Amino acid sequence: MSSHPRNTASILMEALPYIQKYSGKTIVVKYGGNAMTEPALQQSFARDIVLLKQVGINPVVIHGGGPQIGDLLKKIGKESHFVDGMRVTDAETMDVVQMVLGGLVNKQIVNMINQAGGRAIGLTGKDGNMIIARKLEHATVDLGHVGEVTEIDASVVKMLEEDRFIPVIAPIGVGKDGTSYNINADIVAGKMAEVLNAERLLLLTNTPGVLNKAGTLLEVLSQQDIQDLIADGTIQGGMLPKLTCATDAIAAGAKSASIIDGRVPHAVLLELLTDQGVGTMVTR
Ligand SMILES: Nc1ncnc2c1ncn2[C@@H]1O[C@H](COP(=O)(O)OP(=O)(O)O)[C@@H](O)[C@H]1O
Numbered sequence: 619m620s621s622h623p624r625n626t627a628s629i630l631m632e633a634l635p636y637i638q639k640y641s642g643k644t645i646v647v648k649y650g651g652n653a654m655t656e657p658a659l660q661q662s663f664a665r666d667i668v669l670l671k672q673v674g675i676n677p678v679v680i681h682g683g684g685p686q687i688g689d690l691l692k693k694i695g696k697e698s699h700f701v702d703g704m705r706v707t708d709a710e711t712m713d714v715v716q717m718v719l720g721g722l723v724n725k726q727i728v729n730m731i732n733q734a735g736g737r738a739i740g741l742t743g744k745d746g747n748m749i750i751a752r753k754l755e756h757a758t759v760d761l762g763h764v765g766e767v768t769e770i771d772a773s774v775v776k777m778l779e780e781d782r783f784i785p786v787i788a789p790i791g792v793g794k795d796g797t798s799y800n801i802n803a804d805i806v807a808g809k810m811a812e813v814l815n816a817e818r819l820l821l822l823t824n825t826p827g828v829l830n831k832a833g834t835l836l837e838v839l840s841q842q843d844i845q846d847l848i849a850d851g852t853i854q855g856g857m858l859p860k861l862t863c864a865t866d867a868i869a870a871g872a873k874s875a876s877i878i879d880g881r882v883p884h885a886v887l888l889e890l891l892t893d894q895g896v897g898t899m900v901t902r
């Protein structure tokens with residue numbers, strides 16, 4: 619006997635309690651540069667975001683664009699260097715970061731969401747003095763214009779949310795003196811989730827989630843697990859800022875943070891509105 623294929627009614631019945639649970643709540647979604655490479659996946663991401671808004675949930679999109687910054691740097695003959703998952707950012711690189719994140723990538727995502735039937739507004743952290751930052755001091759390397767968030771004024775985000783818009787935010791901060799800062803998008807997403815008191819924080823990336831040394835997906839991670847996995851080198855590179863921000867968001871009151879596989883079509887809907895998870899959930 620073959621099992622019955624899932625019909626629309628059963629899918630909707632499964633989604634309904636989740637829609638009720640998240641109705642009127644904010645969900646911060648970090649859309650990583652590695653997860654946004656294929657047009658079909660971009661469209662399914664945009665559809666998911668629009669659908670959330672249409673059923674009364676408030677998505678706030680924070681995007682990355684590391685590979686896209688790397689591509690333009692390469693075209694002008696500059697190599698990318700990363701330390702602990704952070705791009706070493708001299709003044710010229712900072713200009714490229716602003717062009718790529720604030721211009722190209724931000725407007726591509728805005729356009730995708732609008733094409734899918736939503737009303738997205740793209741901003742950087744400079745708009746409305748939203749993301750105030752200072753230089754991130756690293757113990758051994760001068761990271762240049764890499765910033766850390768000192769303050770987020772989310773009033774513009776709240777205003778947009780209430781007015782049926784979907785905010786799409788590039789992780790560029792500004793110092794009190796007007797200096798521009800390049801901030802890892804995961805960190806911005808985590809801080810934004812804290813400030814907005816978001817119900818969920820989803821970080822979309824290009825792996826199934828957090829993997830152990832044998833390459834097996836770790837579906838749930840506690841704070842202690844994370845410390846152990848960082849200490850033994852299992853978690854490294856681009857995964858470090860994700861788990862730092864997940865840990866910080868949870869310490870600040872978020873119930874959970876999830877690192878999910880952005881290569882799975884409709885990953886956002888699957889993670890939020892079905893019983894099935896698509897990655898790693900970080901808990902207390
Ligand atoms: N334990 C781990 N499990 C999964 N990925 C890991 C792990 N440790 C390091 N990584 C790396 O982190 C990367 C994801 O971070 P990053 O490249 O910054 O993605 P994004 O652009 O989505 O932010 C993965 O592609 C992988 O190379």
Ligand SMILES: CC(=O)N[C@@H](CCC(=O)OP(=O)(O)O)C(=O)O
Binds near residue numbers: 681683705765
């Ligand atoms: C300081 C720092 O590293 N900033 C990142 C900002 C973009 C980002 O975070 O992009 P992904 O999410 O696609 O990795 C960068 O320059 O690549």
